[in-house]
Amino acid sequence: MILVMLSRGVAVWIVGLGLAASGTLGLAEIAQASAPPGSGASQASVRQMVDRGHPAEALKVLDGMAAQQPEPAGVERLRGAAFYALGRFPDAAVALGSALRRDAKDEEATQLLGLTLFRMGKPGEAIPLLEAAHRWSAETKVDPSYVLALCYLDARRYDDARRAFAGQYGFAPESASAYLLAARMLLRREYVPVAQEYARKALQLNPELPLAHGLLGEVALAGEHLDEAIAEFEKERVRNPLDGSVYDRLGDAYTRAGKYAEAQQSLQRALLLEPNSTGPYILLGKVLLKRQNPASAMTYLERAVKMDPANYMSHSLLGQAYRGVGRAEDASRETQTAQKIQGANEPKLETIK
Secondary structure, eight states: OEEEEOGGGOEEEESSSOOOOOOOOOHHHHHHHTSSSOSHHHHHHHHHHHHTTOHHHHHHHHHHHHTSSSOOTTHHHHHHHHHHHTTOHHHHHHHHHHHHHHOTTOHHHHHHHHHHHHHTTOHHHHHHHHHHHHHHHHHHOOOOHHHHHHHHHHTTOHHHHHHHHHHHHTOOTTSHHHHHHHHHHHHHTTOHHHHHHHHHHHHHHOTTOTTHHHHHHHHHHHTTOHHHHHHHHHHHHHHOTTOHHHHHHHHHHHHHTTOHHHHHHHHHHHHHHOTTOHHHHHHHHHHHHHTTOHHHHHHHHHHHHHHOTTOHHHHHHHHHHHHHTTOHHHHHHHHHHHHHHHHHHSOOOOOOO
16 A cells, blocks of 8 residues: 655555545534635635545535636646545546646646546556656655556556666666566566566576565466476575465465475475465465365364455365365355355446346
C-alpha cells in the first residue's frame, strides 16, 4: 500500500492503486463548507470533506461554487479530487483537465490527472504529467515515482521503469540491484521474458547477488520448467541458507516434479524458519497425502486451517486426509466447506434485466 501525498494537503492511498479515506466530518465543518461560496475558508472546508471521505457531499457544494461568474480558481481541481475519490475517473479527468487549462502549472492537478489517467488504463498519457510532477517533487515533497514506474512498465519502456524504481531505493540505475528490483516488478506484472532477462543481467553484474537465483526460479516455475526451477532455487539456498521462503518455493518445485521425499525435507526446513506462514503447512500436507501418510498430513492441514480458515485448499486437502483415516463425517464437512469457500470466490454473472 503506497501513500501519495498531493501538494497542499490531499492524500491518496493507492491499494492496487485505489483511493481510501477515513475519518468523520463534523456538522460545523459541513455547515461551513455549505456557506456562501467563494472564500478561501469555504474551499478549505470542501477539501476537508474530500480528504475525510465525503466526496459526494463536497461535489454538491462545488456545484454551487462552479455556478458563480467567474468561477473561483481551484474549484475544478477540487472537483477532480472528489470525482477521483468516488472512482469516477472520466469525470475526474475532465475536471482536472479544465483546471490545467486554467493554470498549466497547477502541481496538484497535474499529478492527480496523471494518477487518474493511469487508473483509466492510459499510461502513455499519464507519463508526461507524472514526469512533470516528479520534476517538481524536490520542492513539493511529492514522489510520484512508483506510479510513474508502473506507467513505464505498461508502456513497455522497461529501462525507464528500471531507473524510476532504482531512484525510489537510492540504487545506481545501472547496478545489479536496480536490475533485480525491476525484474521483480516485471514478474509481478507478468512480463515474464523481460523479468528473466533483467534477473540474468543482475547476475552478470554481481554473480553473488542474493535473491536473483530465487527470482529466476520463480520464472522457471511459472513456465513449469521444473528442473530449471529446482536448480535455481538450490543455488539461492546456498546463498541464503536461512531464508524460509527459498525452502518453501523449493518444496513446491519438488512437489510438482513428483520428488516427494525431497519436497518433504525442504518444506520441513521451511516450517522451522517460517512457522507462521501457511504455505509450507499446506504443501507439506499435500506431499504427505501423496506419500500415503494421511495421519501425518492431517496434523499439518489442521494447523493450516486454524491459521487461515478462509483457504479452500486447506479444507479440501484436510477432507482427503480425514477420508484417508476413516473419518468420513469430518471429511464430508471439510469438503463441503472447501466447496462453499471456492464458490463464494468465483465470479458471478450479473442478471441481465
